[in-house]
Amino acid sequence: NKDGTRGFVDPKACVTKAGFGYSSRSAEACPKGWYNQKDTWDICKMCPYGTTSAGVGEGVTVADCKLAPGFGFHSNQILACPVG
Numbered sequence: 001n002k003d004g005t006r007g008f009v010d011p012k013a014c015v016t017k018a019g020f021g022y023s024s025r026s027a028e029a030c031p032k033g034w035y036n037q038k039d040t041w042d043i044c045k046m047c048p049y050g051t052t053s054a055g056v057g058e059g060v061t062v063a064d065c066k067l068a069p070g071f072g073f074h075s076n077q078i079l080a081c082p083v084g
Contacts, residue, residue, distance in 0.1 A: 014041070015038070015039045015040055015041060016036055016038065016039070016040055016041070016042070017038055017058055017059075018035075018036065018037060018038035018058065018059050018060065018061045019035065019036060019055070019056075019057045019058045019059050019060035019061070020036060020044075020057065020058065021034075021036040021040075021042055021043045021044030021045075022041055022042065022043055023043060023044075028044075029056055029057030029058070030044035030053075030056065030057065030060055031044070031056060032052065032053060032054070032055070032056050033046060033047050033052040033053055033068075034046055034047065034053065034060075035047060035053055035060045035061050035062050035064060035065060036060070036061070037061050037062065038061070045062075047062070047065035047068075048062075048065060048078070049078060050067060050068055050071035050078035050079070050080070051065040051066055051067055051068055051071070051078065052065065052066070052068040053065050053066070054066070
């Protein structure tokens, strides 16, 4: 504190925003194809198989992981499209 006193700091003050993950000792924007939910101390996570995120950084959550090129739905599963 500026006045030299010490006080309690809420741990939630140090959590990430959506789209950022902790890497070593600081929060960094998640790269394309990766995400992180908000209010965590987690590292960025790769989008689920067959999906990717278009954005980078702030606001990118698992809901932003959409079908990647070359993938589609078949029998409620994400599968690679067949050649041709």
